[in-house]
Amino acid sequence: MSESAKLSALKVGVDVPWVTSWTGEPVLGVRPCASVNGALAIVQADNAGYGKPLYSQNHAVRQRLTIRDMLCPMCGQPTTPEDRYTQVAHPFAAGSLRASGRGDALPADIDDDRILIDAGAIAPLHKACSSRSLRYCPHLKADPHIDVRAFPRSWVVLPLMARAEAPPQLFLAQARPARAIPVIGFLQLCGLTDDRDPAWRNRQPLAG
Numbered sequence: 001m002s003e004s005a006k007l008s009a010l011k012v013g014v015d016v017p018w019v020t021s022w023t024g025e026p027v028l029g030v031r032p033c034a035s036v037n038g039a040l041a042i043v044q045a046d047n048a049g050y051g052k053p054l055y056s057q058n059h060a061v062r063q064r065l066t067i068r069d070m071l072c073p074m075c076g077q078p079t080t081p082e083d084r085y086t087q088v089a090h091p092f093a094a095g096s097l098r099a100s101g102r103g104d105a106l107p108a109d110i111d112d113d114r115i116l117i118d119a120g121a122i123a124p125l126h127k128a129c130s131s132r133s134l135r136y137c138p139h140l141k142a143d144p145h146i147d148v149r150a151f152p153r154s155w156v157v158l159p160l161m162a163r164a165e166a167p168p169q170l171f172l173a174q175a176r177p178a179r180a181i182p183v184i185g186f187l188q189l190c191g192l193t194d195d196r197d198p199a200w201r202n203r204q205p206l207a208g
Ligand SMILES: [Zn+2]
Pocket: 072, 073, 074, 075, 076, 077, 125, 126, 129
């Protein structure tokens, strides 16, 4: 830890969202990470509360844990099906995700016209934590896309891939290694609703 990374007076999970990165948490590179069952992922030092909060930057490992374990990104505690709310939810049809080439994570029994809601990289929050964040966070206050709604009981997790320089030891056996490898950055969460959109083919393709 560097000199600049002193323990902040701001409390993690109270004054600053649990998922937020701090300047005392440098990116360590690419490693197999337990948050994604040992797959190669971007890994960051774990020193929440040290240095200054980087509000616009989620912590790579904590972000994946919020999605994997349904932890509230604000307080870091688990949400329950009865108290699980999303602030940004863009509806799309399963078929449009398959058409985009990112449908691998979708179970085959989900029909193309089934509607999912894209929560992006933000896990659902407790209702109270959502209300508090909307009251105090200037970015959220100004965001016209905020649409708080209960999160569905089922969901699908999609890895958001990044390209990274591979650690050299992974490629010792190769003479001229292809050094850029796809690795998991964040995880994307999509709630599965019971709604259907028979006309999904006529809609805008899914961005991202
Ligand atoms: Zn919470």
